[in-house]
Amino acid sequence: MWRQPRTVWSVAFACVVAFMGIGLVDPILKPIGDKLGATPSQVSLLFTSYMAVMGLAMLVTGWVSSRIGPKRTLILGLSIIIVGAGLAGAQDSIGGVVGFRAVWGLGNALFIATALATIVRAARGSVAQAIILYEAALGLGIAAGPLMGGALGSISWRWPFFGVSALMAVALVSTWVTLPATPPTGAPTPLSAPLKALRHRGLLTVGLTALLYNMGFFTLLAFTPFPLDLSEHAVGLVFFGWGLLLAFSSVVVAPWVQRRVGTLVGMSGALLGFAAVLAVMGAWTQHKPVLVVGTVLSGGLLGINNTLITESVMKVAPVERGVASAAYSFVRFAGGAVAPWAAGVLGERSIHLPFWVGAGAVVVAVAVLLSGRAHLAAVDAQPDHGAEPVASEAEAQAVTVGT
Incomplete structure (x- = not known):
């Protein structure tokens, strides 16, 4: 799995940096509010604008990529x-920061949806192994983001x-140099392709599951720094530990869980565990050690779920992988857009409420997931959980030529 062409490593490195953006602002949420005179709900719009634009832009990533090519x-x-x-x-105002954070989200949408499809197409091995590489990059980026945010944010x-x-x-220079030319091939993807893909019950089920569990996920990210009330360095270290455990469980634990109990049971168990952690954090929000331990432990549970749910997306719907990724991301980022703002508003009433609401949303996510178990059973029905070749020899040669 680790013997990959330079194309894969180059795009993976860019993914690490791109995913830094998710957790980068965690350690500086409170300082931004203090410096710019913004409330927690206003500061949380840094996540909301980023995720909302990213989700909407996912609808056009396939249309763009099919016309100008992946590179x-x-x-x-x-x-x-x-x-x-x-x-x-x-910027010198919270509105300005939120606005350009939305621009950042547009760029992330174009990059992330295309990067996942590029890694899956270019990687050697199985779909599952390619997704593990992608999730490893995601985990490292999420872990490094708070660390860098805390270190630089202290300045x-x-x-x-x-x-x-x-x-x-x-990352741009690296991608430009190492990724071979990838001109558009085949018929251009219509703008309606991602929405049409959501007609497939399995893909829609996974997308709605992600939307709901992202409400818990981004409640954790966007609100926890406020009751923690620690220095930029300390918050960065807490979320660095969270990200490291997320990366480890994505790469090591998730495949083991999938082999032992299957995809559906593995996702359900991880999500119920995450809901329980959020509930405990809601009950003992005033105790900082509970928040610290709960935050770090949740990384392990989310890492398992992220790998299994991403593999499910790539395999459950009979559409092109880029279209499936865009459709899924469009739905799931809706939860990422709503949760930070809602958590900020609820947190201004009670510091316990955001965690309780997040836990409830994750429990509902499990119910939605189980409602589509007949469709998700097909994921584990494939030999060795998707050990089929990622692409034909011709496709792989076309992508990896020059590497």
Whole structure:
């Protein structure tokens, strides 16, 4: 699995930097609010604008990629992230930061949906192994984001934004040099393709499950720093531990769980465990050790679920993988957009409420997941949980030529 062409490693590195954006702002949420005079619900819009634009933009990623090719789409996405992140750090109002964070989300949408499909197509081995590589990049990025946010944020809340912009410039050059030309092939993807893909019951079930559990996920990310009330460094270290456990469980634990109990049971168990952690955090919100331990432990549970649910998306619907990824991401990021703002509003009434509501949403996610168990059974029905070749020899040669 680790013997991959340079194309895969180059895109994976860019994925690490792209996913830094999710947790980067965690350590600086409170400082941004203090410096710019913003309430928790206003600061939480940094997540909401980012996720809302990213989700909507997912509907056009296939349309763009099929017309200009995957490489140009990746480069375009990285360029927009560089501009959005850099200008967000240069603002003097919360509205300005939120606005350019939305621009950042547009770039992330173009990059992420195309990157997942590129890694799955170019990687050697099975679909499952390619997705594990992608989830490893995701986990490392999520882990590194808070660490960098805490380190640079201790200097100024602006520096984490400038740091991501600089790293994305490196990722852009790396992708430009190592990824071979990938001109568009086949018929262009219509704008309606992702929405039509959601007619498939299995894909819609997985998407709605992700929407609901993301309400718990982003409640954890966007609200926990406020009751923690620690320094930028301390918050960064807490979420760094969370991200490390997420990365480890994505790569090591998730495949083991899948082999032992299957995809559906593995996802259901991980989500119920996450709901229980959120409930405990809601009951003992005033106790910082409970929040710290709960945050870190949730990373392990989310890592298991992320790998299994991403593999399910790639295999459950009879559509192109890029279209499936875009359709799924469009639905799931709706939860990521609503949750941070809702958590901020609820938290202004009671610091316990966001965690309780998040836990309830995750429990409902399990109910939705189980309602589609007949469709998800097909994921485990494939030999060795998807050990089939990722692409034909011709496709693989077309992607990896020059690497």
